[in-house]
Amino acid sequence: MCSAEDPHLAAFEEHRGLLTGVAYRMLGSVSDAEDMVQETWLRWAGTDETEIRTARSWLVTIVSRLCLDRLKSARVQREQYYGTWLPEPLIAAAPSGSPSDQVDESVSIALLLVLEKLSPVERAGFLLHEVFGHTFEQVAEILGKPAATCRKLVSRARARVRSEKPRFTVTNHEHEALLSRFMEACRVGEMEPLMGLLGQDAALYSDGGGKVSAVPKVLIGRESIARFFISISRQGGPARGFYETSPATFNGAPGLLIHVDGKPVTALSLEVMEGKISKIFAHRNPDKLQGFMQAAAGS
Structure with a gap:
Protein backbone atom coordinates (compact mmCIF):
# COMPACT_ATOMS: atom_id res chain seq x y z
CA MET A 1 0.00 0.00 0.00
CA CYS A 2 1.25 3.48 -0.84
CA SER A 3 2.15 5.91 1.90
CA ALA A 4 -0.16 8.80 2.79
CA GLU A 5 2.32 11.20 1.12
CA ASP A 6 2.21 9.34 -2.20
CA PRO A 7 0.72 11.78 -4.78
CA HIS A 8 -0.73 8.85 -6.72
CA LEU A 9 -2.70 7.77 -3.65
CA ALA A 10 -3.59 11.38 -2.82
CA ALA A 11 -5.08 11.85 -6.29
CA PHE A 12 -7.24 8.76 -5.79
CA GLU A 13 -8.34 9.71 -2.27
CA GLU A 14 -9.42 13.13 -3.54
CA HIS A 15 -12.08 11.40 -5.64
CA ARG A 16 -12.97 8.46 -3.39
CA GLY A 17 -16.23 10.05 -2.20
CA LEU A 18 -17.33 10.67 -5.78
CA LEU A 19 -16.48 7.12 -6.84
CA THR A 20 -18.37 5.66 -3.88
CA GLY A 21 -21.36 7.85 -4.70
CA VAL A 22 -21.42 6.70 -8.32
CA ALA A 23 -20.99 3.04 -7.38
CA TYR A 24 -23.65 3.03 -4.67
CA ARG A 25 -26.26 4.69 -6.88
CA MET A 26 -25.44 2.24 -9.65
CA LEU A 27 -25.62 -0.89 -7.48
CA GLY A 28 -27.79 -0.08 -4.47
CA SER A 29 -25.33 -1.92 -2.25
CA VAL A 30 -22.75 -0.39 0.07
CA SER A 31 -20.60 -3.53 0.14
CA ASP A 32 -20.65 -3.90 -3.66
CA ALA A 33 -19.86 -0.20 -4.06
CA GLU A 34 -16.85 -0.54 -1.77
CA ASP A 35 -15.67 -3.54 -3.82
CA MET A 36 -15.89 -1.54 -7.03
CA VAL A 37 -14.01 1.40 -5.53
CA GLN A 38 -11.29 -0.97 -4.31
CA GLU A 39 -11.02 -2.55 -7.76
CA THR A 40 -10.78 0.95 -9.26
CA TRP A 41 -7.92 1.71 -6.86
CA LEU A 42 -6.06 -1.43 -7.91
CA ARG A 43 -6.29 -0.40 -11.55
CA TRP A 44 -5.31 3.18 -10.72
CA ALA A 45 -2.31 1.97 -8.72
CA GLY A 46 -1.01 0.17 -11.79
CA THR A 47 -1.22 3.15 -14.14
CA ASP A 48 1.20 5.88 -15.09
CA GLU A 49 -0.59 9.04 -14.01
CA THR A 50 1.36 11.13 -16.52
CA GLU A 51 -0.43 9.30 -19.34
CA ILE A 52 -3.91 10.24 -18.02
CA ARG A 53 -5.48 13.57 -18.97
CA THR A 54 -7.61 14.01 -15.84
CA ALA A 55 -7.73 11.67 -12.85
CA ARG A 56 -11.40 12.39 -12.19
CA SER A 57 -12.59 11.41 -15.66
CA TRP A 58 -10.42 8.29 -15.75
CA LEU A 59 -11.55 7.10 -12.33
CA VAL A 60 -15.27 7.75 -12.97
CA THR A 61 -14.99 5.90 -16.27
CA ILE A 62 -13.38 2.86 -14.66
CA VAL A 63 -15.79 2.63 -11.71
CA SER A 64 -18.80 3.11 -14.00
CA ARG A 65 -17.70 0.32 -16.33
CA LEU A 66 -16.98 -1.99 -13.40
CA CYS A 67 -20.45 -1.29 -12.02
CA LEU A 68 -22.07 -2.00 -15.39
CA ASP A 69 -20.43 -5.43 -15.38
CA ARG A 70 -21.51 -6.06 -11.78
CA LEU A 71 -25.10 -5.00 -12.54
CA LYS A 72 -25.50 -7.83 -15.04
CA SER A 73 -24.99 -10.48 -12.37
CA ALA A 74 -26.76 -8.45 -9.70
CA ARG A 75 -29.96 -8.32 -11.77
CA VAL A 76 -30.01 -12.12 -12.00
CA GLN A 77 -29.46 -12.42 -8.24
CA ARG A 78 -32.29 -9.99 -7.48
CA GLU A 79 -34.67 -11.91 -9.71
CA GLN A 80 -33.98 -14.92 -7.47
CA TYR A 81 -34.15 -12.91 -4.22
CA TYR A 82 -36.66 -14.17 -1.67
CA GLY A 83 -39.48 -11.68 -1.20
CA THR A 84 -39.15 -7.94 -1.71
CA TRP A 85 -35.69 -6.55 -2.42
CA LEU A 86 -34.63 -3.19 -1.02
CA PRO A 87 -31.29 -1.40 -1.48
CA GLU A 88 -28.79 -1.70 1.35
CA PRO A 89 -29.17 1.37 3.59
CA LEU A 90 -26.59 4.08 3.02
CA ILE A 91 -25.84 5.43 6.48
CA ALA A 92 -24.98 9.11 6.92
CA ALA A 93 -24.30 11.47 9.76
CA ALA A 94 -27.30 12.85 11.63
CA PRO A 95 -29.04 15.80 9.92
CA SER A 96 -28.19 19.28 11.13
CA GLY A 97 -31.71 19.84 12.42
CA SER A 98 -32.45 22.87 10.28
CA PRO A 99 -36.05 22.81 8.96
CA SER A 100 -34.72 23.89 5.57
CA ASP A 101 -32.46 20.85 5.20
CA GLN A 102 -33.66 19.03 2.11
CA VAL A 103 -33.88 15.29 1.70
CA ASP A 104 -31.25 14.00 -0.75
CA GLU A 105 -33.47 12.43 -3.40
CA SER A 106 -30.51 11.14 -5.39
CA VAL A 107 -29.96 8.33 -2.86
CA SER A 108 -33.56 7.85 -1.74
CA ILE A 109 -34.86 4.29 -1.50
CA ALA A 110 -37.77 5.24 -3.76
CA LEU A 111 -35.49 6.49 -6.53
CA LEU A 112 -33.16 3.49 -6.28
CA LEU A 113 -36.16 1.18 -6.71
CA VAL A 114 -37.18 3.02 -9.87
CA LEU A 115 -33.60 2.81 -11.16
CA GLU A 116 -33.79 -0.97 -10.74
CA LYS A 117 -36.35 -0.99 -13.57
CA LEU A 118 -33.93 0.62 -16.03
CA SER A 119 -31.41 -1.24 -18.12
CA PRO A 120 -27.83 -1.00 -16.78
CA VAL A 121 -26.77 1.51 -19.47
CA GLU A 122 -29.90 3.62 -18.92
CA ARG A 123 -29.20 3.67 -15.21
CA ALA A 124 -25.57 4.62 -15.72
CA GLY A 125 -26.40 7.30 -18.28
CA PHE A 126 -29.14 8.80 -16.13
CA LEU A 127 -26.95 8.97 -13.03
CA LEU A 128 -23.89 10.31 -14.81
CA HIS A 129 -25.86 13.05 -16.59
CA GLU A 130 -28.71 13.90 -14.22
CA VAL A 131 -27.01 13.41 -10.85
CA PHE A 132 -23.30 13.95 -11.50
CA GLY A 133 -23.61 16.55 -14.25
CA HIS A 134 -21.62 14.89 -17.04
CA THR A 135 -22.24 16.11 -20.56
CA PHE A 136 -23.63 13.70 -23.15
CA GLU A 137 -20.20 13.65 -24.78
CA GLN A 138 -18.62 12.62 -21.47
CA VAL A 139 -21.31 10.00 -20.88
CA ALA A 140 -20.69 8.67 -24.39
CA GLU A 141 -16.98 8.30 -23.69
CA ILE A 142 -17.64 6.47 -20.42
CA LEU A 143 -20.25 4.11 -21.88
CA GLY A 144 -18.49 3.64 -25.21
CA LYS A 145 -21.55 4.69 -27.20
CA PRO A 146 -22.33 7.57 -29.59
CA ALA A 147 -23.43 10.81 -27.91
CA ALA A 148 -26.74 10.72 -29.81
CA THR A 149 -27.46 7.25 -28.43
CA CYS A 150 -26.65 8.41 -24.91
CA ARG A 151 -28.93 11.40 -25.30
CA LYS A 152 -31.81 9.10 -26.24
CA LEU A 153 -31.21 6.56 -23.47
CA VAL A 154 -30.93 9.29 -20.84
CA SER A 155 -34.15 10.85 -22.16
CA ARG A 156 -35.95 7.51 -21.86
CA ALA A 157 -34.58 6.97 -18.37
CA ARG A 158 -35.55 10.49 -17.27
CA ALA A 159 -39.11 10.01 -18.53
CA ARG A 160 -39.39 6.68 -16.70
CA VAL A 161 -38.09 8.14 -13.46
CA ARG A 162 -40.40 11.17 -13.62
CA SER A 163 -43.45 9.03 -14.37
CA GLU A 164 -42.82 6.71 -11.43
CA LYS A 165 -41.14 9.09 -8.99
CA PRO A 166 -42.70 12.59 -9.17
CA ARG A 167 -40.57 15.22 -7.45
CA PHE A 168 -41.81 16.75 -4.21
CA THR A 169 -39.90 19.14 -2.00
CA VAL A 170 -39.76 17.63 1.48
CA THR A 171 -37.57 18.77 4.36
Missing part, protein backbone atom coordinates in the same frame (compact mmCIF):
# COMPACT_ATOMS: atom_id res chain seq x y z
CA ASN A 172 -35.89 16.62 6.96
CA HIS A 173 -38.11 18.27 9.55
CA GLU A 174 -41.27 17.19 7.73
CA HIS A 175 -39.95 13.65 7.42
CA GLU A 176 -39.12 13.47 11.12
CA ALA A 177 -42.50 14.88 12.16
CA LEU A 178 -44.48 12.47 9.99
CA LEU A 179 -42.40 9.49 11.08
CA SER A 180 -42.95 10.42 14.74
CA ARG A 181 -46.70 10.76 14.23
CA PHE A 182 -46.79 7.45 12.39
CA MET A 183 -45.01 5.57 15.17
CA GLU A 184 -47.24 7.14 17.82
CA ALA A 185 -50.36 6.16 15.85
CA CYS A 186 -49.04 2.59 15.64
CA ARG A 187 -48.53 2.51 19.41
CA VAL A 188 -52.05 3.84 20.08
CA GLY A 189 -53.42 1.25 17.68
CA GLU A 190 -56.42 3.13 16.28
CA MET A 191 -57.28 2.78 12.59
CA GLU A 192 -58.54 6.25 11.72
CA PRO A 193 -55.54 8.28 13.00
CA LEU A 194 -53.15 5.87 11.32
CA MET A 195 -55.01 5.85 8.00
CA GLY A 196 -55.10 9.64 8.09
CA LEU A 197 -51.30 9.70 7.78
CA LEU A 198 -51.24 7.40 4.76
CA GLY A 199 -51.89 8.21 1.13
CA GLN A 200 -54.76 6.38 -0.56
CA ASP A 201 -52.40 4.11 -2.52
CA ALA A 202 -49.68 3.85 0.10
CA ALA A 203 -47.32 0.87 -0.18
CA LEU A 204 -45.29 -1.10 2.34
CA TYR A 205 -42.00 -2.68 1.22
CA SER A 206 -40.53 -5.16 3.70
CA ASP A 207 -37.18 -6.85 2.98
CA GLY A 208 -36.37 -9.89 5.09
CA GLY A 209 -34.35 -11.76 2.47
CA GLY A 210 -35.81 -15.07 3.68
CA LYS A 211 -33.77 -14.75 6.89
CA VAL A 212 -36.35 -13.09 9.14
CA SER A 213 -40.11 -12.58 9.00
CA ALA A 214 -41.28 -9.92 6.55
CA VAL A 215 -44.25 -9.19 4.33
CA PRO A 216 -43.48 -11.39 1.29
CA LYS A 217 -44.98 -9.01 -1.28
CA VAL A 218 -45.47 -5.27 -1.46
CA LEU A 219 -48.57 -4.42 0.58
CA ILE A 220 -50.78 -1.83 -1.14
CA GLY A 221 -53.50 0.39 0.30
CA ARG A 222 -53.67 2.47 3.44
CA GLU A 223 -56.30 0.30 5.14
CA SER A 224 -54.28 -2.89 4.65
CA ILE A 225 -51.11 -1.18 5.87
CA ALA A 226 -52.84 0.33 8.90
CA ARG A 227 -54.29 -3.06 9.87
CA PHE A 228 -50.87 -4.67 9.49
CA PHE A 229 -49.10 -2.22 11.80
CA ILE A 230 -51.89 -2.30 14.38
CA SER A 231 -51.66 -6.09 14.37
CA ILE A 232 -47.90 -5.90 14.95
CA SER A 233 -48.42 -3.40 17.76
CA ARG A 234 -51.01 -5.59 19.49
CA GLN A 235 -48.70 -8.59 19.28
CA GLY A 236 -46.13 -6.72 21.32
CA GLY A 237 -43.98 -5.25 18.56
CA PRO A 238 -41.08 -6.74 16.59
CA ALA A 239 -40.26 -10.33 17.48
CA ARG A 240 -42.88 -10.09 20.26
CA GLY A 241 -40.13 -8.84 22.51
CA PHE A 242 -39.17 -5.64 24.25
CA TYR A 243 -38.19 -3.09 21.67
CA GLU A 244 -36.90 0.45 21.54
CA THR A 245 -36.62 2.98 18.75
CA SER A 246 -33.91 5.47 17.90
CA PRO A 247 -33.54 8.05 15.12
CA ALA A 248 -31.20 7.32 12.24
CA THR A 249 -30.27 9.04 9.02
CA PHE A 250 -29.84 6.92 5.92
CA ASN A 251 -30.37 7.30 2.19
CA GLY A 252 -30.50 11.05 2.46
CA ALA A 253 -33.42 11.31 4.89
CA PRO A 254 -34.39 10.76 8.54
CA GLY A 255 -35.42 7.24 9.46
CA LEU A 256 -35.94 5.08 12.50
CA LEU A 257 -34.17 2.06 13.92
CA ILE A 258 -36.16 -0.53 15.87
CA HIS A 259 -34.05 -2.45 18.40
CA VAL A 260 -34.79 -5.69 20.22
CA ASP A 261 -32.48 -6.44 23.14
CA GLY A 262 -30.24 -3.63 21.97
CA LYS A 263 -29.84 -5.04 18.45
CA PRO A 264 -31.28 -3.30 15.36
CA VAL A 265 -33.92 -5.51 13.75
CA THR A 266 -35.62 -3.03 11.43
CA ALA A 267 -34.61 0.19 9.68
CA LEU A 268 -37.77 2.12 8.82
CA SER A 269 -38.03 5.02 6.41
CA LEU A 270 -40.72 6.83 4.44
CA GLU A 271 -41.46 8.46 1.13
CA VAL A 272 -43.65 11.51 1.56
CA MET A 273 -45.93 13.03 -1.07
CA GLU A 274 -48.20 16.02 -0.51
CA GLY A 275 -47.97 15.67 3.25
CA LYS A 276 -48.93 11.98 3.32
CA ILE A 277 -46.92 8.78 3.59
CA SER A 278 -46.82 7.26 0.11
CA LYS A 279 -44.33 4.46 0.80
CA ILE A 280 -42.93 2.74 3.87
CA PHE A 281 -39.63 0.88 3.61
CA ALA A 282 -38.80 -1.69 6.27
CA HIS A 283 -35.31 -3.16 6.03
CA ARG A 284 -35.37 -6.43 8.00
CA ASN A 285 -32.66 -8.52 6.32
CA PRO A 286 -29.93 -8.71 9.00
CA ASP A 287 -27.22 -8.66 6.33
CA LYS A 288 -28.38 -5.17 5.33
CA LEU A 289 -28.41 -3.93 8.91
CA GLN A 290 -24.74 -4.65 9.56
CA GLY A 291 -23.79 -1.05 8.83
CA PHE A 292 -25.95 0.21 11.68
CA MET A 293 -24.30 -2.22 14.10
CA GLN A 294 -20.85 -1.18 12.91
CA ALA A 295 -21.76 2.49 13.25
CA ALA A 296 -23.00 1.90 16.79
CA ALA A 297 -19.84 -0.03 17.70
CA GLY A 298 -17.68 2.78 16.37
CA SER A 299 -19.55 5.59 18.11
